[in-house]
Amino acid sequence: MSRIQPNFLRRFSPNERYLVGLSGGRDSVALLHWLVDSSYKKLICCHLNHQLRGRASDADARFVRKLADRYDVDLVIGSAKVRALASQQKLSIEAAAREARYKFFAQLAKRKRARTIFLAHHADDVVETFLINLFRGAGSSGLSAMREVSNRRIDNVDLTIVRPFLGIWRTQIDDYVRKHRLKFREDASNKDMALLRNRIRRQIIPYLEKTVGRNIRPSIWRTATIAAEEENWIETQLPDETAAELSVLELRKLPTALQRREILKWLRLRKISNVGFDVVENVRTMLHPDSRIAKVNLPRDRHVRRQAKKIFITD
């Protein structure tokens, strides 16, 4: 793996300054080692203490401190009360943790003037996320994979997210960690079978491979990757949705497939993420001239409303 140098990385010169997400777990420890080994010099590791696992969380923070010292790279440790955020914002713990992390990354990106962050997501993450979204019915937009390079606007900061391991399997990372004798922190929550992701990783995928009789992960990975490229392209075909309001008449002119994508993109830009198929379809029913629906519920007590041929969001 140390010889793998994905093509797209050429765009990110080792002499520039970058953020690196560093939880202290196996994947991010391997990523940091690999970046240092690939001559990336000006790295700023970002570690967010989620305060979810008490002493273990504090030990994680001490661990990444040592690691950063050994590699002689910068480190910023932040802290968030994820449990409180989750209950305030009516999100799952996982979703609240993710949101807190990206906010932390965006703050640092601004403060440190480094707008690009490396994250350690790998090929198995792609497959697991695909299956989670499929089973939850996120619609085809939820099927598209994370991308090797993507842009995200968080709190008015434009962050570029780079994932060099997206085509690398967990077993390859294991090999790499073993070969270089890297130490890392085990996250006990990875064994919590109450989390769908863990059941998918440890029960469902092994069962499917046995019952289908082949390694299905490469097929799912490809499907997700193709879907991401198609989504990329479809989004370039969408009309401008930066306005706070959507025009009913303009939306009506689009084919069904584009109506869905336009609504999703518009919601995402209004910071309504993780909406399922139902919300999008309900917004679409507002487009009918004789529709009686004038309000659609969103998470966190927000609503999509229709009035005077405009669609907009109210708190």
Next chain:
Amino acid sequence: MSRIQPNFLRRFSPNERYLVGLSGGRDSVALLHWLVDSSYKKLICCHLNHQLRGRASDADARFVRKLADRYDVDLVIGSAKVRALASQQKLSIEAAAREARYKFFAQLAKRKRARTIFLAHHADDVVETFLINLFRGAGSSGLSAMREVSNRRIDNVDLTIVRPFLGIWRTQIDDYVRKHRLKFREDASNKDMALLRNRIRRQIIPYLEKTVGRNIRPSIWRTATIAAEEENWIETQLPDETAAELSVLELRKLPTALQRREILKWLRLRKISNVGFDVVENVRTMLHPDSRIAKVNLPRDRHVRRQAKKIFITD
């Protein structure tokens, strides 16, 4: 279910002449009953004896004969040596059977001057097909569902395929069959666990629903249906591919996502179906100016070749 009258059916007046696929199995028996009940009068049932199950196949033919007589509708019984076709054409039995069936439908459509056929595919078929394609890695094109109304050109005959049950679940068809006390033929091959479709139906989906903890079929059905609508739309955006040759220079101009779709559509029109992601990606590598690949293998000993900036198929 007898009261369900999908919107799109309005386009198919009950007074016109239609073909109906009638295997004698539960789904097609329910479909025929439902069509007759919905006042479709000029029906021509099509039954193909696949000669795969000896006496049971002959008994199926006698069964559909009786059924057609009872409903007073026309019936044409054809016959195909599917096993021989499969080995000649290097196809699976399932794929050869499907191909033989569509050829038979196309012949009848021409002979009977009825270019529209009703088929009994239902919502569970959509879900099972989605999972088969996902596990086999058919790429996102293979994820798109069958459509309620689709057109297919077979041996120079344009056939319109209508599937009124695509939004109806197997259990609803069961209820319908029970309510109307319909008799049907059991197909022993539905219990053959050597077939991936049967393992998906009888083992994998029940396991997933138990382990995920929810009914995942509606989510998968929606995903497949959205993908079908997106595919529909994407295909309208593709350049003309009716020529026997693809231009390397023209293809190169397209974004990756459209290159794939264009190659798939072109292959399908050249009657190369069921190609996986690998074939499409190999054809795509031919587009690189410095590509050394000038030949890609297809099923049935055919090849895609590149010569003088053209891509074409040779036998």
